[in-house]
Amino acid sequence: xxxxxxxxxxxxxxxxxxxxxxxxxxxxxxxxxxxxxxxxxxxxxxxxxxxxxxxxxxxxxxxxxxxxxxxxxxxxxxxxxxxxxxxxxxxxxxxxxxxxxxxxxxxxxxxxxxxxxxxxxxxxxxxxxxxxxxxxxxxxxxxxxxxxxxxxxxxxxxxxxxxxxxxxxxxxxxxxxxxxxxxxxxxxxxx
Amino acid sequence: xxxxxxxxxxxxxxxxxxxxxxxxxxxxxxxxxxxxxxxxxxxxxxxxxxxxxxxxxxxxxxxxxxxxxxxxxxxxxxxxxxxxxxxxxxxxxxxxxxxxxxxxxxxxxxxxxxxxxxxxxxxxxxxxxxxxxxxxxxxxxxxxxxxxxxxxxxxxxxxxxxxxxxxxxxxxxxxxxxxxxxxxxxxxxxxxxxxxxxxxxxxxxxxxxxxxxxxxxxxxxxxxxxxxxxxxxxxxxxxxxxxxxxxxxxxxxxxxxxxxxxxx
Numbered sequence: 001x002x003x004x005x006x007x008x009x010x011x012x013x014x015x016x017x018x019x020x021x022x023x024x025x026x027x028x029x030x031x032x033x034x035x036x037x038x039x040x041x042x043x044x045x046x047x048x049x050x051x052x053x054x055x056x057x058x059x060x061x062x063x064x065x066x067x068x069x070x071x072x073x074x075x076x077x078x079x080x081x082x083x084x085x086x087x088x089x090x091x092x093x094x095x096x097x098x099x100x101x102x103x104x105x106x107x108x109x110x111x112x113x114x115x116x117x118x119x120x121x122x123x124x125x126x127x128x129x130x131x132x133x134x135x136x137x138x139x140x141x142x143x144x145x146x147x148x149x150x151x152x153x154x155x156x157x158x159x160x161x162x163x164x165x166x167x168x169x170x171x172x173x174x175x176x177x178x179x180x181x182x183x184x185x186x187x188x189x190x191x
Numbered sequence: 192x193x194x195x196x197x198x199x200x201x202x203x204x205x206x207x208x209x210x211x212x213x214x215x216x217x218x219x220x221x222x223x224x225x226x227x228x229x230x231x232x233x234x235x236x237x238x239x240x241x242x243x244x245x246x247x248x249x250x251x252x253x254x255x256x257x258x259x260x261x262x263x264x265x266x267x268x269x270x271x272x273x274x275x276x277x278x279x280x281x282x283x284x285x286x287x288x289x290x291x292x293x294x295x296x297x298x299x300x301x302x303x304x305x306x307x308x309x310x311x312x313x314x315x316x317x318x319x320x321x322x323x324x325x326x327x328x329x330x331x332x333x334x335x336x337x338x339x340x341x342x343x344x345x346x347x348x349x350x351x352x353x354x355x356x357x358x359x360x361x362x363x364x365x366x367x368x369x370x371x372x373x374x375x376x377x378x379x380x381x382x383x384x385x386x387x388x389x390x391x392x393x394x395x396x397x398x399x400x401x402x403x404x405x406x407x408x409x410x411x412x413x414x415x416x417x418x419x420x421x422x423x424x425x426x427x428x429x430x431x432x433x434x435x436x437x438x439x440x441x442x443x444x445x446x447x448x449x450x451x452x453x454x455x
Contacts, residue, residue: 003387003420005420005421006384006385006386006387006420007384009382009383009384009385009423010384012382012384013383013384020228020238023232023237023238024237024238027235027236027237028237031237115336115337115340115342116340116341116342140340142216142220143242144216144220144223144242144243144245144246145216145220145223145242145243147242148223148241148242148243168230169223169226169227169230169243170223
């Protein structure tokens with residue numbers, strides 16, 4: 001058996017690949033199950049809410065009818081006003097959040113030390129929101145590490161913060177990108 | 192004969208130097224790919240392809256098709272080992288007037304070759320357990336890649352620097368010390384099913400009974416054709432091929448080559 005060892009190794013490799021594929025499909029199933037569970041839960045909530053809404057509408061209609069029959073219009077008018085005022089108050093509370101801009105709108109560049117040199121980024125800001133981050137220069141970085149580190153960009157944008165975890169395996173490059181974004185944000189601050 | 196040996200050695204050194212300068216991080220990138228798989232496993236997430244695995248995949252496919260030529264010719268850390276060993280050889284020759292290539296005995300080499308599998312298993316288990324983060328600053332590869340990137344490792348890399356220096360000393364005592372005994376990526380490569388056509392073969396019938404020059408010259412003390420199909424330790428340095436005075440050793444099956452000769 002000259003090729004016994006080779007065949008065994010091929011078998012082992014195929015087994016490893018098969019187990020990876022199996023693991024992935026299990027994970028997929030799990031997430032799908034979770035999703036379907038969440039969907040059913042949400043649907044239940046929607047159903048109960050709809051019921052509540054219907055009840056409330058029915059109650060409101062009843063109340064309106066009662067009011068009509070009672071013909072006490074003056075009192076009901078004042079009640080409606082109170083409700084409207086309450087609604088107006090809550091709207092005001094929501095709109096106070098973005099009344100004060102901390103950052104100027106526009107595109108800003110920043111740079112910081114990565115693994116093998118400076119990393120330059122371009123940060124686009126609009127209404128105090130980081131809308132886009134581009135790495136414009138990273139000559140000292142290994143391409144595999146850099147593209148791995150780029151995933152930190154999406155986490156910065158989704159968290160709207162530079163206080164995010166670095167990418168494991170590409171710590172230096174991702175820290176460089178984070179620090180470059182911090183640098184760019186510093187330039188964009190309103191004085 | 193000596194001329195041919197020297198020519199092959201020079202070509203190999205040139206290729207190694209070129210890879211050392213332009214791709215010093217290939218080996219650690221490939222290992223980062225292996226690590227990323229286990230990190231994803233530890234986080235209970237589906238395994239996805241990433242840029243590290245690009246490098247890992249390409250190197251593994253090349254290894255399966257053509258043997259461990261990456262280890263012998265392209266790996267920067269292996270080249271560093273060769274440089275350290277050749278330097279000690281040179282010093283031994285010039286200063287102490289000792290001839291021959293020093294190294295450990297076959298038995299010790301065979302035993303130490305198993306250490307790298309233990310190391311690989313340990314590293315992967317620690318990633319799965321989650322205490323790999325505690326090993327931060329201990330990797331001699333991090334220290335090496337910092338040095339090749341023109342950066343001095345800071346104080347948090349004390350243990351890494353110490354291990355790196357120990358490995359450098361080890362490299363002087365045995366050819367391919369790190370690759371054979373410690374390299375976790377080498378352990379992965381050694382487990383790959385290398386195609387039989389990419390292995391070194393020896394035309395044993397033409398060999399005199401008491402030669403064994405190839406086995407003596409082999410950094411892994413492999414018996415060509417006897418061990419090579421089983422061990423995975425051959426790093427394709429071509430030293431055996433050049434050393435054989437009868438040119439009995441070649442990559443690929445012997446029979447095919449004989450038939451080619453007959454046709455000519």
